Amino acid sequence: MIIARTAVELRAALDSKIGSIGFVPTMGALHIGHRTLIEKARESNDIVVVSIFVNPTQFLAGEDLSKYPRREEADFKICELSGVDILFYPEVNTMYGSDEVSVKAPDVRGYILEGAIRPGHFDGVLSVVIKLLNLVGATRAYFGKKDAQQLALITQMVENFFMNVEIVAVDTVRESDGLALSSRNVYLSHEDRIEALKLSASLKHSTHLVMQGVRESNEIIKVMLDILEPLNVEYVAIVNRRFEAIDEVIIGDTIVLVAARVGSTRLIDNVWM
Ligand code: PAF
Numbered sequence: 001m002i003i004a005r006t007a008v009e010l011r012a013a014l015d016s017k018i019g020s021i022g023f024v025p026t027m028g029a030l031h032i033g034h035r036t037l038i039e040k041a042r043e044s045n046d047i048v049v050v051s052i053f054v055n056p057t058q059f060l061a062g063e064d065l066s067k068y069p070r071r072e073e074a075d076f077k078i079c080e081l082s083g084v085d086i087l088f089y090p091e092v093n094t095m096y097g098s099d100e101v102s103v104k105a106p107d108v109r110g111y112i113l114e115g116a117i118r119p120g121h122f123d124g125v126l127s128v129v130i131k132l133l134n135l136v137g138a139t140r141a142y143f144g145k146k147d148a149q150q151l152a153l154i155t156q157m158v159e160n161f162f163m164n165v166e167i168v169a170v171d172t173v174r175e176s177d178g179l180a181l182s183s184r185n186v187y188l189s190h191e192d193r194i195e196a197l198k199l200s201a202s203l204k205h206s207t208h209l210v211m212q213g214v215r216e217s218n219e220i221i222k223v224m225l226d227i228l229e230p231l232n233v234e235y236v237a238i239v240n241r242r243f244e245a246i247d248e249v250i251i252g253d254t255i256v257l258v259a260a261r262v263g264s265t266r267l268i269d270n271v272w273m
Contacts, residue, residue: 001080003087006094007135013086014137019046023138023165025129028052029069029183030078033173037142038082040170049136050079051088053095058124069186088136095131103127105153109243113257114149114268117234125150126157133158138165146172146180148255148270152243172269178204180269192263195231199258202227202236203271206256210273215248224258232261249273 004010014021022041026034030052041048052075059065072089079087105115105122115122133141143151155167173181178200179193188196202224209220217238224236237257240246246254257270 001076001084001087003076003089005089005091007090010086010088010135014047014049017047017085020139021045021047021049021137023133023136023141024048024050025132025141025143026050026052027054027068027183028075029071029186030075031173031181031183031185033144033146033181035078035082036173037144037170038079038084040168041140041142042083044168045140047085048083049086049088049138050084051090051132051136053088053090053128053132055095055124055128056092057096057127058121060118060120063118064184069183088132095128103130103157106156109149109156110153112243113235113237113239114259117259122150122153126153129154130157130161130163133163133165140166140168142168142170144172145169145272146182146269148257148272149243152241174200180267182267184265184267187263187265189263192265196262196265196267198228198231199260199267199269202258203256203269207271207273210249210251217245217247217249220249220256224256228258228260234259234261234266 002013004013022045024037024041038048038050054068056065103126105126110122111119143154145151151169158165158167177197179196180200205227206220206224209223214220220238221236238246239255240253251273254273255270259268
């Protein structure tokens with residue numbers, strides 16, 4: 001595995017390889033969810049590139065940027081063992097200069113749900129993702145469905161800017177008890193972790209209701225909120241794949257989303273139906 005720390009090193013590493021490039025951008029603290037993204041990239045591409053970069057522009061003031069888990073040695077090992085060809089591990093000054101051209105998330109889709117709770121977060125995500133996609137020259141880039149709004153906005157950016165890369169959506173990986181894998185799960189205490197299961201339980205119940213024939217969004221949301229008690233729920237929402245709120249579930253074009261605080265940790269989860 002080649003470790004590239006600068007754009008020049010990355011270019012040299014890419015020049016030494018031939019074929020399609022599968023790219024997995026990450027912020028490190030790699031878990032099985034990331035390994036699944038890497039496996040998917042491995043299956044369909046000649047070269048697999050992973051980036052590890054804790055992107056400061058997607059954290060709001062007061063968020064967990066300085067606390068964000070950093071595990072360089074373990075992450076390098078996981079990449080190596082997963083068959084990654086090139087690991088891009090840049091410093092902030094490689095990725096950002098001063099007085100730059102900026103990318104802005106769309107006014108509506110980028111500022112509802114996650115974007116309403118974390119205004120500007122998606123500007124930062126899109127800014128770094130466009131840079132990474134351009135640097136890597138990926139044929140395909142892999143993103144988890146767990147960050148559904150991020151995935152929708154990246155897909156939209158690629159379309160809006162006519163970028164020549166295929167965005168591949170990968171299913172959420174869960175623990176055996178249903179908890180969606182997240183780098184932030186390390187913050188959960190034993191008690192928090194039990195409480196956190198309410199997120200996946202509420203989503204599972206939404207699927208159950210839909211299977212029983214319930215379609216009305218408000219009815220499903222109400223039952224989910226009951227299950228989520230007494231968590232500090234930030235939102236429960238039912239949207240279509242373009243992130244427009246829908247009154248009724250449309251099978252094949254619906255995402256049910258939940259965001260809640262468990263202790264001091266913010267968790268998000270969703271189910272696609
Ligand atoms: O999902 C993430 O880990 C990050 O938002 C991403 C896509 C790597 C951009 O920093």
